[in-house]
Amino acid sequence: MRQMKLGKAFTLMESGPVVLVTTHDGKKNNIMTISWTMVVDFIPRFAIVTGEWNYSFAALRNKRECVIAIPAADMLDRVVGIGTCSGSDTDKFGKFGFTPVPAKFVQAPLIGECLANIECKVVEIIGRHGIIVLEGVAAYTNPARQEKRTLHAVGDGSFIADGERFERRKMMAAKLPPGV
């Protein structure tokens, strides 16, 4: 995995890919699938939606850290599988054959098979909306991955992979933060 500039890490999330979020509760690793996410700031900061209904939430609230891992399109069935079982009775790294890779600044592990990973600290939990604001403290990409398309959940049980790309850097120049 190759470390990337933190100032570019928001570009891993802005397109709205479904993500895996890892936590470590002090005893064991867990993974959840989250499709309700957004960028909040270029710093980078992100928001995700989760709450008590998710087993990972207790670890996120207590440890105040996590890793956002971005899966590729060829990982779809594992992404859905992770989202439809619970860490309360399942070792998801074991069951889905993912490699936990030690992170630098958080106890939660990176996922070795993912396209990218972002180590995050919890900034604030806005409980009334289930919104958790995270700040990215380190980011990595996985240049070895052949499949580079991310997945976007529709919410009705279907998923969309990245398709055609369009370049509009010139038109957008005034709006891009420095170094991006």
Add this chain to the structure above:
Amino acid sequence: MRQMKLGKAFTLMESGPVVLVTTHDGKKNNIMTISWTMVVDFIPRFAIVTGEWNYSFAALRNKRECVIAIPAADMLDRVVGIGTCSGSDTDKFGKFGFTPVPAKFVQAPLIGECLANIECKVVEIIGRHGIIVLEGVAAYTNPARQEKRTLHAVGDGSFIADGERFERRKMMAAKLPPGV
């Protein structure tokens, strides 16, 4: 435009498309381009990130309503154009040739050319993060549109259109809300 069940409207946003948000400040319509959005609740509720730096913000804060309009891939240059000029000196509906269509519950207009439109009320402005929580009160799709792909902003000046679709309804059945 065809009204859709409100309980399904979150599926218009869950994949993370770049959206146009219309406002009406009491005198005139405006449009902004927003790529930092997420679903917050099936009701539906959405979050978008904006603030004082955006001319539309004053209308959103004062009128507490807006329309989220979802553009198709063939509208890319208009989406970028809208995001790189200001309503302070530009009539964006006029300049970009969009048709304002009266909404039912809000003063902000629907955009006739878009794939879908969601009338929204402001639930809360969380100023310290620039997060605005919106509740959808009516939603419409535009079945006449040939181009049905949405666009996803990467944040570096490039955009990705929807590509290959995958169906996993059966695996997801336990996680889908009723009627979706």
